[in-house]
Amino acid sequence: MKLTYEKLKGLAISEHGMLFHTETGSIFTTNQIGTTILKALKEGKDIDAVKERLISEYDIYNERYMEKDVMDFIAQLIGLGLIDKETDD
């Protein structure tokens, strides 16, 4: 799945997990791990690099569960319109 992160450019991410989209005014909250994922995506990292960052920063008990959680979180971000799936033209 190829993703585009253009919309994340307008997302202000606070240290405490509050997300404010400066273009749409939408406000969300997330936890520390969600913040780490979003910051990595905003930096342009791909999903593999996001997983590597989580492994380096957190004590991951089970990498398969982590991968599923990351993909669930990505699906939520797509659902909220914060990232887009790239369409094949």
Add this chain to the structure above:
Amino acid sequence: MINIAVTGLNATDSPAPGVPVIKCLKEHPGFRERIIGLAYDALEPGILNRDVVDAAYLIPYPSSGKNALLERILYIHNKEKLNTIIPCLDSELMNFIHIQDELFSRGIKLILPEEAHLKAISKVNFAKTLADIEIKSPETCIITDLKEIQSVVAKMPFPLLIKGRFYDAYKVYNINEALSYSQILIDKWGCPVIIQEFIDGEELNATVLNDMRTEMTAIVCMKKLLMTDKGKGWACVSIRNPELIKIAEKLTSAIRWQGPLEIEAIKSSKDGELYIIEINPRFPAWIYLAKASGLNLPYLYLQMILGKHIDINAEYKTGVVFTNFTTNIISDIKAIEGLLTTGEIDYEKSI
């Protein structure tokens, strides 16, 4: 000292823009000018607060016509030596446009839109104006006779919005509600009534100040966070929405708008498109958010009126939250007595 008259001083649960416009002016560093409140009723809260106005005068309702307004303004000018007037209500603008040349000849400067431009963005005409420049708006029908409603609503699915000529809007779910609220709006504001497709989604607004002399446009956008039951933004946050900014620039340039403007839009939850639902020919009641975000549009407008060079720094802060806050003001009965008996009050001299 400059003497500035401001209208629209109602500050109830559906506030008018006058009080926040004055607040923006007064909070500009070094502002020492005199503010004269012009009100339609002795109990408009803005004129009962001496921290807001230095003096206040009642003026005739817009339905009294331009001659009554001119006569009253000239009386006030004789006492106050007005330099300018900032009208803040839709319904009074046409009268001010019609008397502005006479006022200018007496030394009172105004910057107002042209009559044709005001008509182009009125609730009756704005949908056509927007369609001509390929900006989306909800399907809109104009009703001049209640008998037309049945045939109009047959073509438009409920819920619908029924809007008054100048103010007020009701969301209706069936023909009976459509008829009854239309009658209420006709009784209050006269014909026509506007019937508009209801677009579900998030409401984004923009306040604009356009100076056609210098081709400069300042725009501040916000998203409503909390609304009253009348649909007024009670809390909102400053944002920078590129799509709305593009629409605002396209609109002001196409209609060569001069002065302040508010654009109300809905981001449709159905198709994600931005629909313009209303355009108001004045600053909005949330204008203090623009000042708080770094763009003091009322002060820039005053500079425009005074013929001074204005340097619009288009950058402003996003994420600034504005919340209305009700409070109480205490007035001496003499203030109300003065307004009721003579139609005027000077806080420095009287109380």
